[in-house]
Amino acid sequence: MAESASKHDVFQAIADPTRRRLLRLLGDQEMSVTIISGHFTMSRTAVSKHLRVLADAGLVKDQKVGRETRYRLDPEPLLELKKWLSNYERFWENKLSVLKRYVESDDPAVMESFLPLRTYKENEK
Amino acid sequence: MAESASKHDVFQAIADPTRRRLLRLLGDQEMSVTIISGHFTMSRTAVSKHLRVLADAGLVKDQKVGRETRYRLDPEPLLELKKWLSNYERFWENKLSVLKRYVESDDPAVMESFLPLRTYKENEK
DNA sequence: TTGACATGAAACCAAATGGTATCGTAATTA
DNA sequence: TAATTACGATACCATTTGGTTTCATGTCAA
Incomplete structure (x- = not known):
């Protein structure tokens, strides 16, 4: 193996x-x-x-x-994955595709994690 | 292949x-x-x-x-990856490990994406 | 229509992958 | 001390994977 x-x-x-x-x-x-x-x-x-x-x-x-x-x-290396994924955030920000797949997800945390990053910037104001 | x-x-x-x-x-x-x-x-x-x-x-x-x-x-399937990753968010929330790897990252958006999800819940209060 | 272009399909190959069974060795316990 | 337990190392195997070259077919352009 x-x-x-x-x-x-x-x-x-x-x-x-x-x-x-x-x-x-x-x-x-x-x-x-x-x-x-x-x-x-x-x-x-x-x-x-x-x-x-x-x-x-x-x-x-x-x-x-x-x-x-x-x-x-040790979940630390998963951050690299998260970093890689962040390159694609722009594709599904404010897109209906976010809802398309998980609108009936049984885990509410899932939807939360899809909220656009932009929210953070608004909070900083 | x-x-x-x-x-x-x-x-x-x-x-x-x-x-x-x-x-x-x-x-x-x-x-x-x-x-x-x-x-x-x-x-x-x-x-x-x-x-x-x-x-x-x-x-x-x-x-x-x-x-x-x-x-x-078509980035849509990457949402499955994002969903999977969300199961490990809890491990690096409020942890120094977040800083450990990317403290000198050249991309500011990277650090933003590491902000804990919990922020959202606090906003809801 | 004849040739050049764009691509997929096959056949083939070496190496990596996911699994097994067997063996050796260190640690535990009777 | 002797048997048992926990594990890694090794050898082996079938299948998958990543790559190649060659060939067939559809499309475009002269």
């Missing part, structure tokens, strides 16, 4: 659904490899490799505790 | 650096395949396949004009 050769980037790391599940799982609490693997049907080794990819991208940190290795989320 | 079998998702589509370059390029204006390829060193066919992946993810739209095919950006 991902042979930690030369640093995976965050874009590649989150491309895999299993790794996105891992990030979500570790968002709740720090967990050992065995416990983590218990949440997946694939082998422990496979999960471990995915964790390695995430670690390469800096999205998780590991800590040895006795014979187990605890992994925890 | 990407054999358009069963719909590529946006996470996979943006994982490749070439495809991110394509999105950036098409953000400025609609362009034909040949013109697009002129911006890359790889073959036209290779570029065309990347465009196919992006089209599968809904990130670009194509339109036949005579003998050429014009591609243009």
